Amino acid sequence: MLPARFDYVAASSVEEAIAAKAEGGDEARILAGGQSLLPMMKLRFATPSKLVDINRIAGLDDVRSHNGHLHVGALVRHADIAASGAVSGAVASAAPWIADPLVRNLGTMCGSVAHCDPEGDWNSVLLATGAEVVAQGPSGRRTIDIGDFVQDFFTNSLADDEMVTALHLPVPSGRSGGSYQKLERKVGDYATVGVAAHLELAADGTISAAGVAMTSVAPINRKATGAEALLVGNAPSAELFAEAGEAAAAEADPRDDVRGSARWKRRVVAAFTQRALAAAAEQAQA
């Protein structure tokens, strides 16, 4: 299958990429890993008039500590994250389960985040752990909280003349842990259900911060705020996690589809939330 015709620009700097994207307006797309964009173009679900290839821009492929957070550049591939010793918690847990090994070799974390596919895993992980998206446009750089960045079904909050240059992942200083639980029919299929959990513990062992977010069970990656509220201030326990699981299940809005019934997916959300929280607590207490 051939994509529809488009103009192709191989940018050699971020500034050049932004200028080329601005010129193309809302019909221009950034090409990073292309593992979601190119399949959509081949199926003609997406017909951008211009592709701005950023793969030849130097300096976008690093994972490094910076000002108390982890900086992940726009060309860091899923496989780089999976192999990186710098990530932990839910991010490290999710990385090996993104798509399949071949897709992980090309697909980028920033690209997946920007794509805002509700069946994508990373935005749940980032909603649970907290993160900032670094966007650059002609007038400079701004950081956007992941909760504000993910707007809707395949919709982010970037302006037409902006591109994502990096993610800033938090590096919790105290005791913390996280996990991503994913059910897929086969490797490479979209998640039937995914749940990301992140916990931080206070000195007395109670939960000081909690993040829970869900994949493929709503029109958008959704934070389970009710479950989060139940957790904060309490001591980790199986009973508490079961209660949080029920709260998350109630906040999910799954659909009946080829991967299963909505009713069953809600039960998976409850079970996976419990499991993810238990794994997060175990890590935080270690």
Added chain:
Amino acid sequence: MEITININGTDHTADVEPRRLLVDHIRTGAGLTGTHIGCDTTSCGVCTVLVDGTPVKSCTMLAVQADGREVTTVEGLKSADGLHPVQQAFSDEHGLQCGFCTPAMMLVGAALIDENPAPSDDEVRWAISGNLCRCTGYMNIVKAIQAAAAAAASSNGDS
């Protein structure tokens, strides 16, 4: 747009449309039909080639993105010394049935062995988890990749 891709050690220069996929360029442009097209939707992995040594799906990469890079297809596995250990092992261990997924499986196997000279059963299965075999001949594919790793290690004198 004019691009030059080094395919299996030989530079191929061609004028291509930006929308041309790498797999089409390899098969139609360079005439190397060992790289197959299966699902054409980034699911099956039979179009796998190595780009600068890394296995990727050539149906999900534009030819222009490979400009200036080194691509290895199944035709590039064989050397002057004969078959690549992975090719020999697929033959010895009956690692193929219909053969359609075989070029991709061998390339993924070769890339794995480069990184991990003695992969476990699980590590092989993990590495090929993006590649489908519709004959479901996975048992012998795993055996073949492990046999190739052992053969490569002993010929390198470190077994």
